[in-house]
Amino acid sequence: MLHIQHLTKKFGKLVAVDDLSLSIDAGEIYAYIGPNGSGKTTTIKMIAGLYLPTSGTIAVGGTDLGAEPERAKKHMGYIPDEPFIYDKMSGREFLGFVAALYGMDRVEGARQSEGYLENFGGLAEVIDGFVEDYSRGNKQKLAFVAALMHRPRLLLIDEPMVGLDPQSALAVKKILKEFTGSGGTALLCTHTLSIAQELANRIGILQKGKLIAEGTLEALRAKAGKPGASLEEVYLALTDSDD
Numbered sequence: 001m002l003h004i005q006h007l008t009k010k011f012g013k014l015v016a017v018d019d020l021s022l023s024i025d026a027g028e029i030y031a032y033i034g035p036n037g038s039g040k041t042t043t044i045k046m047i048a049g050l051y052l053p054t055s056g057t058i059a060v061g062g063t064d065l066g067a068e069p070e071r072a073k074k075h076m077g078y079i080p081d082e083p084f085i086y087d088k089m090s091g092r093e094f095l096g097f098v099a100a101l102y103g104m105d106r107v108e109g110a111r112q113s114e115g116y117l118e119n120f121g122g123l124a125e126v127i128d129g130f131v132e133d134y135s136r137g138n139k140q141k142l143a144f145v146a147a148l149m150h151r152p153r154l155l156l157i158d159e160p161m162v163g164l165d166p167q168s169a170l171a172v173k174k175i176l177k178e179f180t181g182s183g184g185t186a187l188l189c190t191h192t193l194s195i196a197q198e199l200a201n202r203i204g205i206l207q208k209g210k211l212i213a214e215g216t217l218e219a220l221r222a223k224a225g226k227p228g229a230s231l232e233e234v235y236l237a238l239t240d241s242d243d
Helices: 038-045 068-075 093-101 107-118 136-148 166-181 193-198 218-223 231-239
Strands: 001-012 014-024 029-033 055-060 077-081 156-159 183-190 202-207 210-215
Touching: 001 038, 001 156, 014 038, 014 202, 014 210, 029 038, 029 193, 038 055, 038 156, 038 183, 055 068, 077 136, 077 210, 093 136, 107 136, 136 156, 136 166, 166 183, 166 193, 183 193, 202 218, 202 231, 210 218, 210 231, 218 231
Parallel strands: 029 183, 029 202, 077 156, 156 183
Antiparallel strands: 001 014, 001 055, 202 210
16 A cells, blocks of 8 residues: 655755665554654655655555655545644634545535544534634544545554543544554554554564664564563664663
8 A cells, every 4th residue: 555665865964764665555554663863754744745755756555656646645644743733713614624625525524524523532522613722632633533534545643642531542543443444554653662562563663764673563573582572672672772
């Protein structure tokens, strides 16, 4: 579903992502982890089309992002680490705006969004109020609904649990499992290693812009020489880091 070949991003002399190649199949949750500044968010932003790569290619569902960006982006839903939502809109108006961007009619957009609103406690109660009055958690919930309502094939998530209460975090886990269970693909960028260990089919570890290890948790345990270890222990061993 997602194929990245020799992807590099430079900011001046800084190489943020260095010759990255990876593939994620339909139905997978792929967790992307690494120290601060390792290039995780830069990678996500290149896939989302917010940063242009210095070199390399990104293909989503067989569509080259560089050659046909709008067609590739139709397959995506993106949840950034800091939700960007227009403060002077109500939540419902914002969802209608997003639906229109994806070419959904009003009835279909409302039907799809209502299905997800039911999963998040508290959001339905404030959905007609201005976003500027929302808590951080409700903004995060709204970002999830907006990213899912057009039924994407690829979901990009940067720090999914920030600001969420335990009940909403459980709802997100359930949604992700259902999404990938029906053939969707999720790239999950997170510092919360317990979430990565619980949800991911495969895990990639990025350090200084390079993918230094990837595979199932068992494969990473074998590479680190730590059978039965937690992902946290494996991560520290492979990165030789206290971050």
